[in-house]
Amino acid sequence: MKRFCLLILLVLPWSVRAAPDLPSLMAERLKCVVAVEYFTETETERRPSSAYGVVIDVRGTIILPAAAVDPRVTPSQLKEFKVYLPGDAASAAAVYLGQDALTGWHFVRVEERLRAQLVPITRFVSEGGAVEPALAEVVWGIGLRNKDEDFMPYLLQGNVALVQNLPQRTAIAQQEVAGPGLPVFNRAGGFVGLAATSFGQTFLQFSRAERGGSPTMLINVEESSAFYVASEILPYLGRVPQSVYGRPLAWLGAYGFEPMDREVAKFLKLEAQSGAVVSEVLEGSPAEKAGMLPRDIVLAIDGQALPRFKPDRVVVSFVEREVERRQPGAGLALTVLRGAERVELNVTLGDEPKLMREAARSYYDRLGFTAREFVYGDAVARRVKAADGTGVIAHFVKSNSPAFIAGLRTDDWIKEIDGVEVKTFAAATEQLAKTESDLLRAEFVLLVSRGGETAVLRVKLR
Amino acid sequence: MSRGFNQLLEAVVRIDVREVVFESGARRYSAGIGSGVILSADGLVLTNAHVVSPRAVELSITLSNLERVGATLVGWDHWTDLAVLRIDVADARRRGLKFATAEFGDSAKLFPGQTVFAVGTPHGLTRTVTRGIISNNNRYFEDSTGVGGYETGAFNTWLQTDAAINPGNSGGPLVTEEGRVVGISSRGYLGANNLGFAIPSAIAQKIVTGLVRDGAITRSTIGLVPAALQDLESFYALALNTGVLINSVAPGSPAARAGLRGGDILLAIDGVKVDGRFPEQLPPIQNLIASRPVGDRLKLTYKRGGQTAEVAVMTERLESRVGEEWALEKWGLSVRKVSRTFARENQLSSDVGVVVIGVQAGFPAEVAGLSRGDVITKINQQPVDSLEVIKAAHAAYEVQPAPTLIEAQRDRRVSLYILKP
Numbered sequence: 001m002k003r004f005c006l007l008i009l010l011v012l013p014w015s016v017r018a019a020p021d022l023p024s025l026m027a028e029r030l031k032c033v034v035a036v037e038y039f040t041e042t043e044t045e046r047r048p049s050s051a052y053g054v055v056i057d058v059r060g061t062i063i064l065p066a067a068a069v070d071p072r073v074t075p076s077q078l079k080e081f082k083v084y085l086p087g088d089a090a091s092a093a094a095v096y097l098g099q100d101a102l103t104g105w106h107f108v109r110v111e112e113r114l115r116a117q118l119v120p121i122t123r124f125v126s127e128g129g130a131v132e133p134a135l136a137e138v139v140w141g142i143g144l145r146n147k148d149e150d151f152m153p154y155l156l157q158g159n160v161a162l163v164q165n166l167p168q169r170t171a172i173a174q175q176e177v178a179g180p181g182l183p184v185f186n187r188a189g190g191f192v193g194l195a196a197t198s199f200g201q202t203f204l205q206f207s208r209a210e211r212g213g214s215p216t217m218l219i220n221v222e223e224s225s226a227f228y229v230a231s232e233i234l235p236y237l238g239r240v241p242q243s244v245y246g247r248p249l250a251w252l253g254a255y256g257f258e259p260m261d262r263e264v265a266k267f268l269k270l271e272a273q274s275g276a277v278v279s280e281v282l283e284g285s286p287a288e289k290a291g292m293l294p295r296d297i298v299l300a301i302d303g304q305a306l307p308r309f310k311p312d313r314v315v316v317s318f319v320e321r322e323v324e325r326r327q328p329g330a331g332l333a334l335t336v337l338r339g340a341e342r343v344e345l346n347v348t349l350g351d352e353p354k355l356m357r358e359a360a361r362s363y364y365d366r367l368g369f370t371a372r373e374f375v376y377g378d379a380v381a382r383r384v385k386a387a388d389g390t391g392v393i394a395h396f397v398k399s400n401s402p403a404f405i406a407g408l409r410t411d412d413w414i415k416e417i418d419g420v421e422v423k424t425f426a427a428a429t430e431q432l433a434k435t436e437s438d439l440l441r442a443e444f445v446l447l448v449s450r451g452g453e454t455a456v457l458r459v460k461l462r
Numbered sequence: 463m464s465r466g467f468n469q470l471l472e473a474v475v476r477i478d479v480r481e482v483v484f485e486s487g488a489r490r491y492s493a494g495i496g497s498g499v500i501l502s503a504d505g506l507v508l509t510n511a512h513v514v515s516p517r518a519v520e521l522s523i524t525l526s527n528l529e530r531v532g533a534t535l536v537g538w539d540h541w542t543d544l545a546v547l548r549i550d551v552a553d554a555r556r557r558g559l560k561f562a563t564a565e566f567g568d569s570a571k572l573f574p575g576q577t578v579f580a581v582g583t584p585h586g587l588t589r590t591v592t593r594g595i596i597s598n599n600n601r602y603f604e605d606s607t608g609v610g611g612y613e614t615g616a617f618n619t620w621l622q623t624d625a626a627i628n629p630g631n632s633g634g635p636l637v638t639e640e641g642r643v644v645g646i647s648s649r650g651y652l653g654a655n656n657l658g659f660a661i662p663s664a665i666a667q668k669i670v671t672g673l674v675r676d677g678a679i680t681r682s683t684i685g686l687v688p689a690a691l692q693d694l695e696s697f698y699a700l701a702l703n704t705g706v707l708i709n710s711v712a713p714g715s716p717a718a719r720a721g722l723r724g725g726d727i728l729l730a731i732d733g734v735k736v737d738g739r740f741p742e743q744l745p746p747i748q749n750l751i752a753s754r755p756v757g758d759r760l761k762l763t764y765k766r767g768g769q770t771a772e773v774a775v776m777t778e779r780l781e782s783r784v785g786e787e788w789a790l791e792k793w794g795l796s797v798r799k800v801s802r803t804f805a806r807e808n809q810l811s812s813d814v815g816v817v818v819i820g821v822q823a824g825f826p827a828e829v830a831g832l833s834r835g836d837v838i839t840k841i842n843q844q845p846v847d848s849l850e851v852i853k854a855a856h857a858a859y860e861v862q863p864a865p866t867l868i869e870a871q872r873d874r875r876v877s878l879y880i881l882k883p
Contacts, residue, residue, distance in 0.1 A: 256875040263830065263880035267865050279876040295869070295876055339843065383809050416725055419697070419767055445697050447725040452809050453687065453710040454724025458694060 025189040026142070026155060031055075031119035033142050033182050034062055035084040035151035036094065036108055040070065041077050043363045043370055043396050052144055052181040053083075053108065054194065056122065056237045060115040062094070063237070065181035066104030067197040074357040075244045083110040085117065086144055086153035098241030101249050102324040107240050121183055122237070126190030130230030133160045133171055133192045140185055141178025141195060143223050156223060165309060167318040168232045170196065176223035184227045193227035249352035250326045253285020254278045254292060255380065257319055259312040268297075268337070273305040274315040275337065283379075283386060290347040293338060300335035323349065353377070353386075361395055362429045364436045367444075367459065368401020369394050369408055371432055373425040382413060382449070391415040392428045394448070406459040408448065415454070416447035435461075466641030467579075471591070472526045472562030473500040474634060476583040477509055477533075477547070480520035484787040484796035487822030491519070497582030497634030498523070498547065499564045499643060501670065505549030508670060509633030510648055511538040512609040514545045517787075523549055524588060525561050537673035540612035540782065541681070542661055543648050545633075546673045564635060567642025569621065569662035572599045580625040580647050580658065582634025594625025594656065601659065602742045608649075612784050617681070617749045619742055620659040621645045627658030636660040681752035682777035684760065685715020686728070688748065690741045698727050698765065705729045705765065706738025706747055712806050720775045722764065729770065730763040752780060783807060786849055787819065790856040792863070793881050794825020799849050800837060814847045815839040815871070830879040832870060839876075840869035859883075 037050040051068030055061070062083065069078065075096060082091040092114035097107035110118070133139050140157040158173035171184075171193055178184050178195035186192050242248070256279030265271055275297045281288050299305060301322050309315050326332065328351040336343050353376035361372040372395035379386040394412040397404050408414075415422060418435075422428045435444050446457045477496045482489055496513030500506070507523065514521060514535055521533040531554050538545035554561070572578075576596045584590050601622040608614040623636060627650040636645035645660030672679045689709035695702055705727040711718045728736060736747050754760065756779045763772050785799030797816035805813040818836045821828040832838075838846055841855045859866060863883030870877055 258875050258877040260878060261831070261880075263865070263882060264867070264878040267867055267880050277876050277878060279871070279874055297878075419725065443697075445694070449724070452713055452806070455709050456689065456694070456707060456725055458697075 020187075020189060022140070022155075025185070026140075026153075028119075029124060029183070029185060029189065030086050030142065030153055031117065032121045032124065033086060033144070033153070033179075034110075034118070035086070035144050035147070036062065036064055036068070036081060037084065037091070037147065038081045038096070039079045040073055041079050042073075043365075044398060046079075050147055052179045054121050054181065054183050055118045057120050058115065060094075060110040060112070060118060061097075061240060062108045062110060063103075063105040063181070064108060065194075065197040066099070066106070068181065069099070069106050074359075074361070081108055083108070083114060084147075084151050085114075086142070087150050089150045096244065098244040099246045100236070100239040100241055101246055102321060103236050103239060105236075105239075121191055122234070124183070124185065124189060124191040125230065125234065126186075126188065130191060130234055131186070132163065132169070132229050132231065133186060135160055135163065138187050139171075139173060139177055139192055139227075140187070141227075142182050143176070143179045144182070146222075158225065163229070165307075165314070167307075167309060167314050167321065169229045170226055170232075171229055172226045174225070176225045178224060178227065179222060180224045191230050193229045194233045195224040196226045196228060197224065245355070245358050247352075248328050249355075250323050250328050250330065250349040251286060251352040252323045252332065252347060252349060253282040253287040254298075255280040255282055257298070257316045259315045260297060261312050270299065270337075272308075273299065274308045274312065275299050275306060276315050276319045278336075286347050286350040287345075290334075290345045291343075292334070292336065292345055292347070296336035296338050296343070298334055298336050299342070302333045303335070328352075360425055362432070363396070364432050365398075366402075366436050366461070367432065368398040368403040370396040371414065371425070371428055374413070378413070383452075390424075391422045391449075392425055402459045402461050403446075403457075406446070406457040407455065408446065408457055408459070409450065411450075413449040414446050415449055416445075418444050419447075464640050466565075467637070467639065468641070469562050470499075470564050470635070470637055470641035470643070471581065471589065473564040474498070474526060474581045474589065475500060475507060475561075476524035476586075476588045477507070477513055477633065478522040478524070479514055479518050481515065481517040482519050483517065484789045484798075485820040487789065487794040487796050487820040487825060487827065488791050489789040495583055495586050495630050496632045497630065497647070499581075499633075499635040499646075500549070500561050502563055505533075505551040505554070506536065506670070506674065507533060507547040507549060508635075508646060508666060509545050509547065510609075510646065511540045511543045511545045511612075511614075512648075513633045514538065514547060515540070515610060517610075521547060523547070525559060526589060527559070527561075528588075529557070529559050531557075531559060537677040537679075539669050539673065539679040540609040540614055541617050541679070542665055542669050543609050543614050544646060544661060544666055544669045544673070546670055564637075564641070564643050566663045566667055567638050567640070567644040569599075569644045569664045572596050572621065572644055572662075574599060577639055578623055578625055578644065579637050579639075580623065580627055580631055580634060580660075581637060582631035582647060584626070584628035584630040586630055590631075592626040594623045594658075596621060597624050597657075598622040599662075600742050602745065603659075606783075612782050616745060617752055618661065618665045618745050620648070621662050623658045623660060624656035625658060626656060627660075631658075680756060681780040682754045682756050682758065683715070683780040684720075684751060684775045684777055685712035685717040686710075686722070686751070687712070688728070688738055688744050690744065691727075691739050692741075695739075699768070700727065700765070703737045703739050704735070706736050706744070708764070712803075713809070714806055716775045716778055717762075720762075720773045722762070722773065722775075725766070727765040728762060729765055732761050733763070751777065785817075788849055788853060789820075790827075790852065792825075792856060792860050793827045794822030795827035795832065796820040797838065797849070797852065810837065810871075814845050816846055816849065816852055818870075826881040826883070827879075830868070830881055831877075832868070832879055833872075836870040836872050838868055838870045840867075842867050843869075 053062040053064045081094040094110040145152040158175040180197040184193045257276040260275035332347040334345045359373040363370040371392040379389040498507040498509035532550040533547040536546040601620045604615040635643040651657040687710035689707045708726045783803040785801040789796040800815045815837045866881040868879040
């Protein structure tokens with residue numbers, strides 16, 4: 001009898017604290033979630049997209065998940081950002097600040113007048129810091145309907161089924177607990193995580209990865225059952241990009257990390273840890289300068305053995321994140337296995353060479369294609385030395401345009417225009433602009449390279 | 463019909479082939495039927511390379527009198543889709559089997575509209591004669607995987623006929639009313655009516671001579687991929703019927719090392735002018751280079767922009783992209799050697815390695831995660847620079863199964879795998 005009383009005494013205060021009024025918790029927390037709409041303007045079309053975001057500070061800064069923006073789109077093609085409050089048809093203008101390399105978040109800042117109505121997510125962090133949700137704990141979050149329903153908010157709730165390092169600490173609930181990019185709370189209203197984008201419908205489907213392939217995923221794009229726990233979110237809220245391109249970006253220059261699987265680890269007597277095989281070392285890269293060789297197996301970073309992950313291939317993102325979290329100029333000590341020998345490499349990370357999204361581009365409507373500046377990544381993709389990277393890339397080819405009919409395709413490498421070697425982007429645009437505006441021109445000739453083979457294409461304009 | 467035609471009918475045979483295929487991760491056999499024509503009293507039979515290839519393990523010839531006799535492969539040439547067999551004449555003689563021989567006609571004299579007959583074994587129906595005309599006597603087509611995955615057609619043009627050619631006609635003769643062999647039926651367009659193709663006898667005669675003499679046709683290459691100039695003459699400031707457009711130069715090939723590149727115009731080879739205005743003119747030009755000895759020096763005259771220049775290029779041996787195949791059955795793994803051509807086409811850094819062409823479910827290779835298209839570059843840390851290296855590792859595994867470390871590349875990504883007993 002005495003024991004029974006004790007039990008009741010123990011349970012009582014907990015149940016009082018753990019059952020705050022959910023309707024009022026939700027009403028309060030709706031102030032940190034928004035819907036963001038923007039337009040993507042490409043050569044021939046203009047299409048709207050929308051995503052969900054969470055407010056992170058009092059200056060109206062909002063983060064959107066990585067998948068909110070198509071990675072092939074360059075920031076200059078993103079137009080007219082608008083922020084909507086849940087259930088409200090009115091919108092406020094916002095500016096796009098760029099994407100952070102480590103978290104993948106896109107940062108947006110809303111205009112002044114809306115800021116007073118917003119509350120940053122940090123306001124809902126439990127006293128004493130963020131707590132990790134326990135297995136089986138009930139968590140809840142907010143979903144938002146589509147634009148035609150004014151992004152009306154609704155409640156999602158579930159139990160935590162699994163918490164795993166992928167490599168970010170990720171909780172997977174039994175069912176959807178929030179719209180992707182929106183926060184997840186515990187029963188007391190404390191912030192416990194941010195819903196991942198387009199994650200696997202269930203953890204089972206996610207973790208059963210095909211080797212070398214992508215994990216199998218059933219995707220519900222409007223709700224997510226997985227979330228990165230708060231400790232993976234809160235330390236990075238300050239990573240507001242300094243430039244719209246997300247620079248500075250640290251660069252290692254090792255291409256194609258592949259996980260070392262269990263059987264290989266056992267064979268190499270490295271059961272206690274994981275490793276990542278380097279497929280290629282890029283020309284002129286910090287990795288090359290530090291003496292890294294293709295087929296080196298990375299075993300440790302800054303003296304710490306790479307931890308084991310389930311599934312194995314998570315180690316690839318782990319290594320990549322270790323680079324992304326650093327700044328150009330920072331050191332990275334790598335221990336690699338080369339044949340039977342362990343080699344220590346001291347890399348000084350460099351500045352990521354100009355990316356495709358930063359490359360200059362120019363569209364010629366009459367010719368029917370966009371010429372883009374040749375960047376380092378193009379040389380890598382085409383297995384040529386960066387120094388041989390003259391010419392321009394056909395970044396976009398309009399269907400049934402003269403260039404298309406002549407056989408030009410997206411990603412073709414244009415090496416000569418009218419028999420003249422293309423030395424610089426400026427020279428190419430000058431020549432193409434002249435051709436574009438010369439309405440008497442009947443045709444022009446391109447020498448293009450595709451898959452290591454060249455072809456002469458004759459573009460008929462009349 | 464003419465006496466010659468009747469004699470020809472006696473010289474046409476049915477060929478039953480059993481060949482080994484490696485694609486499934488194991489050694490398997492498949493059977494096929496084709497046609498052929500007997501060329502000589504000592505039993506030479508001409509057929510298609512896609513009927514009989516070095517993969518054949520059992521050849522059976524059905525003579526026109528329905529008697530069967532064995533045969534062996536003398537040689538094949540997938541570029542022209544021709545193969546030569548030899549009937550087991552001793553056996554034929556012992557059994558008192560008789561056969562007639564066919565005679566070649568001159569394919570150069572054929573004209574569009576001329577009546578021709580195709581004789582063969584369409585769909586296994588032996589001694590079928592179909593009639594048609596020469597629809598075109600100089601048809602150009604190339605097929606990069608046309609003969610059992612091997613390249614064909616770069617060095618010859620084809621006869622086109624509307625005589626019905628069906629599967630099984632392959633290797634049978636296309637003949638004139640006098641029974642002279644003017645072509646070897648090779649293929650038809652699937653889903654089209656009466657668009658059949660045959661190798662002209664002028665080409666076939668040369669190939670037969672070469673195969674009988676050497677067992678193979680050796681060709682040279684310098685790595686040029688030509689294209690027809692067709693109306694680009696004014697752009698390149700050329701007189702009509704001058705030169706051939708170099709559309710592409712294989713990376714690492716002799717022509718590439720000599721500095722030639724796509725967009726150059728080849729004007730002459732050893733001072734002899736070339737004319738590649740139309741696609742039909744390209745095979746003879748290709749053949750001009752191919753028929754030079756391996757290691758020979760060619761003097762090429764070419765035009766780039768306004769400049770004309772000369773360069774010497776040393777020929778190298780022409781290789782198919784399809785390398786030798788083998789099945790490593792304990793691992794459930796079938797592989798094909800990476801050839802120089804395959805390596806260049808796929809922008810591999812070298813021709814070290816074997817390509818996985820099949821894995822068998824539940825066997826070590828499949829369990830380890832290898833799949834079709836992976837290029838195995840190392841086995842137990844040893845570079846796989848020949849098929850023998852991986853065969854030896856497999857033989858050792860057969861004797862004493864032990865975990866075996868494989869390094870393989872998929873696209874450009876390098877992974878390690880363990881083959882476990």
